[in-house]
Each structure stands twice: as C-alpha cells, then as structure tokens.
Amino acid sequence: MPYNKIMKQARKRLFISKKTGARERFKLIKLALENECNTLVFSLNDPFFTSKNRNQKYIKLAVTYALNIEAGGRDLSLLVPRSMFLFNRDLFRMVHGRRKASHHFCATNPKTTNLIAERAYKLFDRAMQYTTAPRIFHFLPDEKHEDTWCQCPACRAFRPVEQYIISVNTAADVLAKFDRDARIMYIDFDLEPEAARVKPRGNLVISGKD
Ligand SMILES: [Zn+2]
Numbered sequence: 001m002p003y004n005k006i007m008k009q010a011r012k013r014l015f016i017s018k019k020t021g022a023r024e025r026f027k028l029i030k031l032a033l034e035n036e037c038n039t040l041v042f043s044l045n046d047p048f049f050t051s052k053n054r055n056q057k058y059i060k061l062a063v064t065y066a067l068n069i070e071a072g073g074r075d076l077s078l079l080v081p082r083s084m085f086l087f088n089r090d091l092f093r094m095v096h097g098r099r100k101a102s103h104h105f106c107a108t109n110p111k112t113t114n115l116i117a118e119r120a121y122k123l124f125d126r127a128m129q130y131t132t133a134p135r136i137f138h139f140l141p142d143e144k145h146e147d148t149w150c151q152c153p154a155c156r157a158f159r160p161v162e163q164y165i166i167s168v169n170t171a172a173d174v175l176a177k178f179d180r181d182a183r184i185m186y187i188d189f190d191l192e193p194e195a196a197r198v199k200p201r202g203n204l205v206i207s208g209k210d
Contacts, residue, residue, distance in 0.1 A: 011039040011136070015073055018043045025058035029067075039068040041138060044075045044123040049130055071127040072138030072184075078123060079116045079139075079171065080105040091115060094152035103148040104141065107163035108155045113170050120171040124178050135182035137175065139168045140207065146189045161189055162198040172201040 014032040016025055029040065040062055042048040048059070049071065062069065085092055085101035091112045092099045099106075106112050124137070131137075141164050142148065149160040158166065168186050175182050185207040186200065 009038070011068055011070075012037045013039045013041050013070065015041045016046070016048075018046050022056050022058055026061060029058055029061050033065060037067075039070055041070040041073060043073050044071050044078055044127055044137075046071075049127045068132045068136075069130055070136040070138065071123075071131050072140075074140050074143060075123075076104060076139055076141060076167065079119045079167070080112060081119075084115075093148070093150040094155070096151075103145040104150070104163070105167075106150040106152055106155060107166045108150070108152075108158065112167075116167060116170045117174050120174040124171075124175055128178055133179070133181065135179055136185060136205075137171075137182065138185045138207070139171060140185075140187055141189070146187070158198065162196065164189075165196070165198045165200050165204075168204060169198070169201045172203050176201075176203055 012035075014028065014037045016028065020028065029037075032040075048069075080091055082101045085099075088111075089099040090106065090109060092101055092105050093103060094100070094106060127137075128135075146164075147160040149155065149158075149163040155163055165186070168184060172184050175184060183203050183205045185205050187207050188200075
C-alpha cells in the first residue's frame with residue numbers, strides 16, 4: 001500500500017532520548033501535547049520497550065492521549081553492537097587499513113548483513129507490540145558522521161550513502177516480514193536519485209517527507 005494512503009494524519013514527533021528520566025519524560029510529553037505533538041519516538045532499546053513496568057506516569061499519559069508510538073532514531077549501532085569489536089573486527093569499519101569500532105560498520109561483509117538481520121528481528125519483535133499502526137521506524141546514521149563509512153576493498157566501491165542504504169535495506173526486509181505496511185524512515189543525504197546504485201526498498205521513506 002502506498003505510504004501516503006496509510007498515513008491518515010500527519011505525525012508531529014517528539015524524539016525522546018534514552019538518557020531522559022521518567023519524570024522528565026512526563027514533563028516533556030505534557031509540553032509537547034500543548035504543541036500538538038501526536039507521536040513519541042523511542043530508541044529501539046529504550047526502557048519504553050524493554051521495561052516490564054508499564055505503570056509509569058509518562059506511559060499512562062501517552063496512553064491517555066492515544067499518542068502514536070514509533071521506534072528508532074540514531075540506532076544503527078544497535079544492529080552491529082560495538083561490544084562485538086574485540087572478537088569480530090571484520091564486521092567493523094576499515095579506515096587506512098585498520099578496523100575501527102566507532103561509527104557504523106563494514107556494510108558489504110555478508111557476516112554483517114546476517115548480524116543486522118538477526119539483530120533487527122529481535123529489536124522489531126520486541127517493539128512491535130508497543131508501536132502503533134501504521135508503524136514507523138527510524139534508522140538514521142550517526143550524527144555528524146553521515147559520511148563516515150567503511151573503506152575496505154569491497155566497501156570502497158560504494159559511497160557512504162550507498163553503504164548506509166545497503167544496511168537499512170537489510171533491516172527493511174526483516175520489518176516487511178513482521179508488518180507489510182510498516183515503514184522505515186531514512187535520510188538520503190546528498191543523494192541524486194538517478195546516481196544511486198543501491199535502490200532503497202519499497203518500505204523505506206525519506207525522513208521529513210511524510
Ligand atoms: Zn567494508
């Protein structure tokens with residue numbers, strides 16, 4: 001189904017950082033409601049999805065006002081956890097011949113692709129029951145490091161934005177198995193559509209164009 005047909009109403013979003021405490025969240029949401037916010041976005045490993053305690057005031061507030069719940073943000077590192085660096089260096093980004101744990105990963109390594117699929121499955125599975133349909137997820141590149149991607153011999157053939165789309169496409173395929181109508185928002189930083197050699201999946205939507 002086309003994306004614009006499934007969105008009945010424009011979503012005005014409040015992204016809530018994982019670092020924001022429960023009391024602060026309550027205040028932020030109240031303020032956002034006054035500004036016609038209708039959607040909350042939590043990181044895929046936020047306590048909102050991981051905690052069993054659903055009695056917190058900010059959660060009740062979201063339920064009372066029937067706010068849309070979306071998941072994600074700058075969550076790419078959840079797909080390839082940096083804690084794996086020590087024993088799985090080839091999953092990570094190469095720069096000047098050396099692997100680095102920081103910022104993104106080696107996008108063309110098939111082992112990375114398998115890991116992304118596996119991790120995306122777990123993260124979507126957990127968030128699915130708490131996100132509201134039509135479901136929207138966000139996978140944005142690391143802030144101020146949009147262009148910081150892998151330079152290994154295989155990845156070098158792809159521009160940073162293409163490596164980014166290769167990675168998000170893998171998550172998009174997993175998401176489609178859970179919910180055909182769900183979408184992932186991504187950024188097409190400095191991408192000329194006709195120049196892109198990596199085509200975004202049909203369930204990817206450019207952030208800010210919904
Ligand atoms: Zn690479």
